[in-house]
Amino acid sequence: MSQQIAFTILVLLAAATFGVLTWRRLSLIRFGKAENRFDHLARRAWDMLLYSFGQKRVLARPFGVNHFVIFWSFLILLIANSEFIVSGLLPDVSLRLLPDFVRGPLLLLFDVVSLLALVAIVLAVVRRLLFKLDTKYVKRRSVEGFLILAFIGLLMVAYFGIHGSEIARGQEPLKAWMPVSSLAASLPGDGAYGSYFWWLHAVVLCAFLVFLPISKHMHIMTAIPNSFFARLDKPNTQPREEFAPGNTYGAGIVSDFTWKDLLDSFSCTECGRCQEACPATATDKALNPRQVIHSIKMNLLANASAVKAGRQPAVPLIGAEGEATNATEAIWACTTCGACMEACPVLIEHMPKIVKMRRNLVEMKSEFPDELLNLFENMEQRSNPWGIAPTERTKWHTTMEVKDFVAGETEYLFYIGCAGTFDSRQKAVTVAIATVLNLAGVSWGVLGKEERCCGDSARRLGNEYLFDQMARQNVEIFTSRKVTKVITQCPHCFNTLKNDYRQYGLELQVLHHSEVLGRLLAEGKVKPNRQVTALGQVLYHDSCYLGRHNGIYDEPRRAIAAMTGEAPVEAPRNRANAFCCGAGGGRMWMEEGVGERINVERVGEAISALQAGPSTVCVACPYCLTMFEDGLKDKGVDNIRVMDVAEVVAEGLRPSLN
Amino acid sequence: MQIVACIKQVPDTTQVQIDPVTNTLVREGIPFIVNPYDTHALETALRLKDESGCRVTAISMGPMNTEATLRKALALGVDRAVLLSDRAFGGADTLATSNVLAAAIRRLDDEEEVCIVFCGKQTIDGDTAQVGPGIATRLGWSQLTLVDRIVSIDLDQRRLRVRRKLEGRHEIVEAPLPVTITVVREINRPRYPTVPMRLLSQAGEIEVWSNRVLKMDVREIGLKGSPTWVSRIFSPQRDKGEIIGDGVNDPVGAASLLVEKLLSKDLVSL
Numbered sequence: 001m002s003q004q005i006a007f008t009i010l011v012l013l014a015a016a017t018f019g020v021l022t023w024r025r026l027s028l029i030r031f032g033k034a035e036n037r038f039d040h041l042a043r044r045a046w047d048m049l050l051y052s053f054g055q056k057r058v059l060a061r062p063f064g065v066n067h068f069v070i071f072w073s074f075l076i077l078l079i080a081n082s083e084f085i086v087s088g089l090l091p092d093v094s095l096r097l098l099p100d101f102v103r104g105p106l107l108l109l110f111d112v113v114s115l116l117a118l119v120a121i122v123l124a125v126v127r128r129l130l131f132k133l134d135t136k137y138v139k140r141r142s143v144e145g146f147l148i149l150a151f152i153g154l155l156m157v158a159y160f161g162i163h164g165s166e167i168a169r170g171q172e173p174l175k176a177w178m179p180v181s182s183l184a185a186s187l188p189g190d191g192a193y194g195s196y197f198w199w200l201h202a203v204v205l206c207a208f209l210v211f212l213p214i215s216k217h218m219h220i221m222t223a224i225p226n227s228f229f230a231r232l233d234k235p236n237t238q239p240r241e242e243f244a245p246g247n248t249y250g251a252g253i254v255s256d257f258t259w260k261d262l263l264d265s266f267s268c269t270e271c272g273r274c275q276e277a278c279p280a281t282a283t284d285k286a287l288n289p290r291q292v293i294h295s296i297k298m299n300l301l302a303n304a305s306a307v308k309a310g311r312q313p314a315v316p317l318i319g320a321e322g323e324a325t326n327a328t329e330a331i332w333a334c335t336t337c338g339a340c341m342e343a344c345p346v347l348i349e350h351m352p353k354i355v356k357m358r359r360n361l362v363e364m365k366s367e368f369p370d371e372l373l374n375l376f377e378n379m380e381q382r383s384n385p386w387g388i389a390p391t392e393r394t395k396w397h398t399t400m401e402v403k404d405f406v407a408g409e410t411e412y413l414f415y416i417g418c419a420g421t422f423d424s425r426q427k428a429v430t431v432a433i434a435t436v437l438n439l440a441g442v443s444w445g446v447l448g449k450e451e452r453c454c455g456d457s458a459r460r461l462g463n464e465y466l467f468d469q470m471a472r473q474n475v476e477i478f479t480s481r482k483v484t485k486v487i488t489q490c491p492h493c494f495n496t497l498k499n500d501y502r503q504y505g506l507e508l509q510v511l512h513h514s515e516v517l518g519r520l521l522a523e524g525k526v527k528p529n530r531q532v533t534a535l536g537q538v539l540y541h542d543s544c545y546l547g548r549h550n551g552i553y554d555e556p557r558r559a560i561a562a563m564t565g566e567a568p569v570e571a572p573r574n575r576a577n578a579f580c581c582g583a584g585g586g587r588m589w590m591e592e593g594v595g596e597r598i599n600v601e602r603v604g605e606a607i608s609a610l611q612a613g614p615s616t617v618c619v620a621c622p623y624c625l626t627m628f629e630d631g632l633k634d635k636g637v638d639n640i641r642v643m644d645v646a647e648v649v650a651e652g653l654r655p656s657l658n
Numbered sequence: 659m660q661i662v663a664c665i666k667q668v669p670d671t672t673q674v675q676i677d678p679v680t681n682t683l684v685r686e687g688i689p690f691i692v693n694p695y696d697t698h699a700l701e702t703a704l705r706l707k708d709e710s711g712c713r714v715t716a717i718s719m720g721p722m723n724t725e726a727t728l729r730k731a732l733a734l735g736v737d738r739a740v741l742l743s744d745r746a747f748g749g750a751d752t753l754a755t756s757n758v759l760a761a762a763i764r765r766l767d768d769e770e771e772v773c774i775v776f777c778g779k780q781t782i783d784g785d786t787a788q789v790g791p792g793i794a795t796r797l798g799w800s801q802l803t804l805v806d807r808i809v810s811i812d813l814d815q816r817r818l819r820v821r822r823k824l825e826g827r828h829e830i831v832e833a834p835l836p837v838t839i840t841v842v843r844e845i846n847r848p849r850y851p852t853v854p855m856r857l858l859s860q861a862g863e864i865e866v867w868s869n870r871v872l873k874m875d876v877r878e879i880g881l882k883g884s885p886t887w888v889s890r891i892f893s894p895q896r897d898k899g900e901i902i903g904d905g906v907n908d909p910v911g912a913a914s915l916l917v918e919k920l921l922s923k924d925l926v927s928l
Contacts (some may be wrong), residue, residue, distance in 0.1 A: 243853060243857060244857070245854070245857050245858065245861070247854075248854075249853055362850075363852060363853040364852055364853065364854070365852065366849055366850045366851065366852050368850075370847060373847065373848070373850055376850060381670065381689065381691055382670070382672075382673075387672070388672075389670075389672045389673040390673065391673055391675070465853045465856065
């Protein structure tokens with residue numbers, strides 16, 4: 001009786017503390033800005049099943065099995081732990097009320113699952129001791145991490161202790177279903193230790209409950225809803241902003257983020273997979289996506305009272321680096337490649353938060369790296385990043401016959417893009433694409449001098465005001481010229497026309513040139529005239545905005561294979577896990593003075609995948625092309641060429657072109 | 659005390675072409691920009707405002723569409739924008755232009771004392787570099803041209819010290835206020851407007867002063883007040899470059915040949 005009273009008090013205290021602490025944190029989410037994540041409920045439910053209960057992303061890595069075991073053990077043992085609490089409060093109510101043919105298998109399940117969880121916990125401890133994956137503020141070998149593992153481990157040990165004792169004392173008729181507990185029963189002491197284990201279980205369970213909401217292990221509660229509310233569209237398409245007097249732009253204080261951004265920060269368990277995937281982190285830049293999410297959480301907690309009262313928070317969100325403050329350099333180091341989001345098991349959206357902070361710096365404070373001033377003015381005044389006179393957009397037309405796009409007469413608009421128009425190396429790719437299209441009899445035309453920059457760099461760099469102007473102009477041109485089908489040369493144009501302009505009510509059928517070439521080859525509209533062998537081994541490098549952001553992986557590979565007769569060589573990190581060239585997110589236009597250059601790192605990876613001797617890196621993006629050529633020069637490598645997929649295809653069609 | 663920044667709207671000269679038949683500038687469809695040197699003059703004025711709290715007034719002479727240029731100045735943070743626009747001002751050379759600008763500055767000075775006038779060293783369309791000095795002469799003020807640094811400024815003692823960027827040397831000079839300063843691009847990096855300021859500037863007021871306001875003698879302004887006029891514009895014939903060496907088969911030889919050429923023409927020195 002006294003045990004029942006003591007337990008009741010303990011449980012009530014723990015439950016109340018858990019409730020207060022959980023509310024204190026989670027209620028802060030209400031102070032984030034509104035955002036609709038309640039559409040397409042069925043798709044959301046499916047994502048939740050897949051990513052949370054199916055642990056899809058977790059299992060993408062070998063050690064993820066360990067987490068899968070702990071996760072499912074936790075879910076299954078919720079039944080056992082609920083019984084423990086209920087029967088502790090009301091001794092007459094327990095699973096013993098169930099018929100033996102139900103309780104027996106359940107006991108077997110609990111026994112096996114507890115043992116598996118115990119093994120997984122031991123492995124997790126060993127892994128933490130062996131491998132370090134720390135940031136300045138987030139440590140893998142944190143007291144917190146070990147404490148949680150200890151709690152779970154002790155719960156399993158206590159479970160076997162309690163049930164072993166019952167078996168030893170002959171109180172468990174279904175002991176045949178409990179192989180592990182039966183082993184525990186053979187311990188000396190004839191089960192007299194039962195009450196110690198029972199109290200150990202009670203205390204640890206309550207401590208776990210209280211510790212949960214104040215630790216990173218809060219993800220137990222938030223990760224599942226977070227996967228339900230995850231972005232269904234491509235997350236690289238940032239939301240529009242409304243430009244009106246009195247509005248503020250981007251995220252300058254933590255409450256400028258949306259409620260989902262804040263929920264993200266509570267869903268992070270700091271596993272570090274984003275950090276391992278990030279090209280900026282890998283090359284010693286200030287940016288670490290794990291720290292970005294951590295800092296948002298810490299900032300929210302540090303400024304909780306100010307946020308609640310609607311006052312200006314004391315701890316800055318952006319500024320000199322701190323646990324709750326993002327270093328300004330970190331925000332500018334992002335290539336928006338999306339590798340962090342691809343890696344995150346709980347579908348946290350890192351990159352849009354970085355863009356939101358960039359927006360605040362650019363639009364509210366006019367603070368950005370010096371190099372960007374020229375870029376912004378060039379894009380605004382001359383609608384291209386280099387500031388070249390727009391009248392020169394048709395200069396490349398001297399190399400071949402180019403027709404204007406005329407709705408009704410021309411099927412596709414070939415949107416060349418600034419690089420394909422002005423960059424001398426990239427102009428060769430433009431000609432290669434146009435030549436193949438002509439050969440296949442595709443009807444295409446251009447906007448010529450009327451073509452303008454798509455605005456991708458402006459948007460990723462947080463200059464949404466400028467992007468908005470450029471997008472409106474382009475949407476107007478596309479609409480008035482009655483454009484419906486577009487072929488783009490650059491994956492960034494592709495993504496912007498396809499995904500960003502949709503926000504302006506423009507639904508275009510946009511194809512990247514590698515898709516078009518892949519299709520023309522598959523449909524037999526063009527046929528290789530000879531096997532391209534002069535290139536040596538060909539490695540295909542995935543462009544982030546083509547691959548990860550838009551899911552186009554196979555068409556360029558197939559096009560290459562059709563020409564060379566064999567599948568292209570893969571870099572160690574490829575397809576969805578490909579490593580960025582370093583030029584996305586406006587990084588193309590910025591200096592890279594800290595650490596190893598991202599393109600040099602990627603070039604090194606490509607070299608390691610290729611056999612010695614002349615070979616080729618094949619790309620599908622003007623930025624990647626520039627970055628690879630520069631990286632190879634940096635490394636002093638002169639027997640690897642860089643070619644666009646279109647150039648490889650044109651090479652294979654060559655005899656028929658003559 | 660107030661500071662005046664003189665800015666001019668110019669055609670984006672990288673996009674200007676010369677009509678080969680008529681030998682005149684083809685200006686149709688060419689966008690206008692703020693004269694790049696003037697953006698640095700404006701920035702210098704705005705930095706002084708940030709430090710001392712002086713008011714900054716931007717003035718510009720030109721047709722009514724010059725309003726766009728003055729709105730940019732408002733977006734960057736000037737307190738007041740005045741457009742000097744009148745048919746009678748049209749066709750002005752540098753003398754007539756400086757007459758109008760000086761008259762406007764005098765008028766501003768009557769309202770609130772003007773201590774410094776900032777101009778770009780020249781415009782990219784006319785390239786005369788005469789208007790800044792012209793204003794100083796008309797006003798009877800000191801003129802400090804080609805300034806690349808404001809060394810110190812003492813509003814109480816009414817003195818200012820600047821560095822001038824000259825061919826191969828710098829010069830530190832001091833002058834009493836009021837003063838007219840023309841700046842070179844090295845002086846600063848112009849700021850970029852914030853979005854709230856851009857939106858504010860769209861609704862901001864641009865005062866328009868015609869000759870009814872300035873009441874100038876028509877013989878001093880516009881075409882009539884201009885002793886110089888442009889008789890002809892043409893593209894000079896340029897010598898074509900030459901291809902030297904064999905960059906494909908002998909890049910090292912080609913490079914040393916190039917260095918030799920550059921050295922012999924005194925374009926680089928060792």
